[in-house]
Amino acid sequence: MKFETVIGLEVHAQLNTKTKIFCSCATSFAEHQNINTCPVCLALPGALPVLNIEAVKKAMLFGNAVNATVNKKSIFNRKSYFYPDSPSAYQITQFDIAIVENGELFIDLEDGTTKRIGITRAHLEADAGKNMHEGAVSKVDLNRAGTPLLEIVSEPEMRSSEDAVAYLKKLHSIVRYLDISDANMQEGSFRCDVNVSIRPVGQEEFGTRVEIKNINSFRFVAAAIAYEVARQTEAYIDGTYDTEVCQETRLWDVGRSVTKSMRGKEDSADYRYFPDPDLRPVLVSDEMMEIAKNIPELPDAKVIRYVNVLGIKKDDALVITAQKEMAYYFEEMIACGSEPRIAVTWLTSELLGRLNKLGLNIETSPISAKILGELTSKISNDTISGKGAKDILDYMLENNDRDIDELITTLGLAQVSDDGAINTMIDNILNANMDKVEEYKSGKDKLFGFFVGQLMKNSGGSVNPVKANDLLKQKLS
Secondary structure (H helix, E strand, C coil): CCEEEEEEEEEEEECCCCECCCCCCECCCCCCCCCCCCCCCCCCCCCCCCCCHHHHHHHHHHHHHCCCEECCEECCEEEECCCCCCCCCEEEECCCCCCEEEEEEEEECCCCCEEEEEEEEEEEEECCCEEEEECCEEEEECCCCCCEEEEEEECCCECCHHHHHHHHHHHHHHHHHCCCCCCCCCCCCEEEEEEEEEEECCCCCCCCCEEEEEECCHHHHHHHHHHHHHHHHHHHHHCCHHHHCCCEEEEEECCCCEEEEEEECCCHHHHCCEECCCCCCEECCHHHHHHCCCCCCCHHHHHHHHHHCCCCCHHHHHHHHCCHHHHHHHHHHHHCCCCHHHHHHHHHHHHHHHHHHHCCCHHHCCCCHHHHHHHHHHHHCCCCCHHHHHHHHHHHHHCCCCCHHHHHHHCCCCCECCHHHHHHHHHHHHHHCHHHHHHHHCCCHHHHHHHHHHHHHHHCCCECHHHHHHHHHHHHC
């Protein structure tokens, strides 16, 4: 029997507002425990929430970025549950009417095709605190309680872990391009719940859905899905599916690479949703609706422009646009005179290769886009050769010198493009190797590479390779 995997994701992106969603406490990360708190986020009696309008604006930007409906009216509800990290015993969230509904996102698959994934809704809510366990003692840090979250709920339209990871990466890229979240997965500001089920191929009814909570790594998402699919498939084949697979919440055990049962999965009725009596409905003005349409150029649009206008390959465009900082670096290189195709090679291969060895990335690169753009433009105008540019790049990574023209002179890397000078070098090489000249003329064409190698060796790689080849062919003919 063959099975089909059904996956839906609920992604929680912390919005990068300066203050929390319902109070004026700071949202800064890694502060001393329980210092960023007040009567509102501690849920003290009589404290009233006040909505942070910046959180609403950021949610609306996201809605427009994924071609969704941005509702002019939305409602905050109370979702009742009791955990130690939720002092109010409920979460303020949106249930009846979300700020964003009916969006879409397109993912690029390995076979070169594109797949549409529907986004059911994206709603605003308050984050919970954080439980900390130290041996037999558990503590609660409420600094995070009340941080604004945008929960983005997909349709169950992913059919593999590859689909899920591609969706997550695209979503991660979009929220960072929009600058609505730093999406730092290590700090927990971009995490997801994975809903997984299987069903026999051809069956329309969904299988029993299992939710895996709070995964904060692309790699762990793929691993958790693979394990859960294998577990459910084995249970189905063994005839124990109805007893071993139930609607529940599970956790991903990183150390053992398994999912573990956490608790039974509640239905919406169990949460006893009702409109929050302390918060009026959110009514968005026409002016705010128009302002929220001003979104920056997003990855998909950049890929189209890079391919159609700049003439680079789609695969290269996908690599560059996956990270906002990479795309902006690339565009600044071009603005500084770099030819697009040369810029692609030097950014993705030459620079990143060296940065990886140094334990750096594009954000911490000691070589600015302006400097690399200027360096690569010297290759395009034949001032230096590709080898000379590599020597300069290596030198700059080890030293503080950044004056390209001065380095070309100091290191003696200026490319020789003068016909007379190149012809003189060629004559000297041919005169010193007359026996090989005769062999070449007798039909041994492969000796051409020998003459090119001698020319490069004698010139220290400084001659213009295109001119050198042309002039060498003329001499030998």
